[in-house]
Amino acid sequence: MSNLDYKDFEKNDIHVLRQAQFVASMNVTFYLIISIAKIIIGNIAKSTALKADGYNGATDTLAYLIIIMGIAFAKRPKNQEHRFGYAKAETISTLITSILIIETSLWVIWKGIIDWVNNSSEKPDSLAAVIGIGSGVLTFMVFLLNKYFAKKIHSKPLLTSSKDQKWDGITAVLTGLAILVSDWGFPWIDKLTAIVIGLLMLRTGLFILNSSAFKLIDGFSNESLNQVKFELYKFPQVEEIVKINGREYENDIYISAIVKVDRSLTVSDTMKLTKTMQNYLQRRCGIFELDIQYVS
Template identity: 25%
Template structure:
């Protein structure tokens, strides 16, 4: 299954997330206002940000499927990252709004405890989101998509947030109304933290940052390829779900073109075995320290 087929399949997970978030945010905000629950309203606003994030993933997946053209020689795979960056700003704004509302509620008289039904709505939402999480996790493993996997983990954290909201509401119903406001405040912090995590990851990708652990792991594989004397240079960058790697290795100077090409193919096989969505460019250089006596041996 090729990359673009995987991107199309990944859209299904984004659509399911969008549908679930629209449904759950609607009932949470409705019952949150009717049932006087700050925690459930905050959870509903959290799901609104998730709708935007899922739409960003969907749009990114759709644009990423466009093939390379004269202005985009590497394709449009970074469209997904740009959309995620924009979504992080929107999430941060909504998170700050939730925090502001919760903070104001602390200094306002509590008219009544939230309705018990709002707690059950929160737990019901947690069950729904856990099911979406399991589906997207399985899909991400099937198509090897980091974007869908990230969406799955977002689904899981949303399920946990709903469980926390339900617990906070129960505490408020049974004699501690301040717990409902505290839970709303915590949910606001979770929204902002998620926005910051997405922002940092997006900036890392857009500025051609590359994980040092990945460099070390893949460098070990390259050095173990027969014929490679020295790994002189290793550069990596990510475009969406595709990893681009540029390598410079030194080999024995007496090798012919066919033998050198065999080494490059072995390097590509080793790396693509652990990183299937990877484009590798290997530059071969003769090793000046390699003597002809060693070649004769």
């Protein structure tokens, strides 16, 4: 990372947010088309599994819409009441997404169980298998594109969604294969697959919920904090790191620390040291802002 001052960072963040919003919009269109196709074909072909996969995609469509709204809100400039800006709006949108996924997954599991009990001998049409496998291949291709753009613009909500998308692609292909087996004389597999899809959705939702909730309560990994401490100790003026805290606002990391230095250092020396440390940590750890208090 090159040395950027505060205004350069803000301009960069707005540019990243706009790119993330555009990519998320494209995903909404893709998921909307695929989901509608799966639900319609699932009803026509009498496949509980394909309908469940369609509802999974519909959930992702709503999830991306929520992320877009979160990104749009996150673009609001900093003010006196929100000195760290509105970046956490992205995290909140991710949290809402996880709750939506969990709710839909429970409904899909319940529907799969009901259909298994009531229609255990009804076989799905092979058309459902073709749609399932074809949509899975397309979804996996979109996942690769999303992963590339998410890493390029350093958007964590998009990266989180792309991970979910990878499993969507794999799930769709496996769903298609399960429908084929069901059509060959094992109709119960179609219903069982719907239940499994619901369980996978539940697992994904719980994972995203845990991750976003951790960020909202200012959780910061010990590994990242230890890395920052390791880099700070490289400065010979630092005798001891008395206390250090970190917080993360999506793409921005804020570090505050109390550092013990030699009492011979002047105020001017510590100001220069802080600036040098911040520039160094920006390059090494992606630190957005460093707040240091010195004691002797």
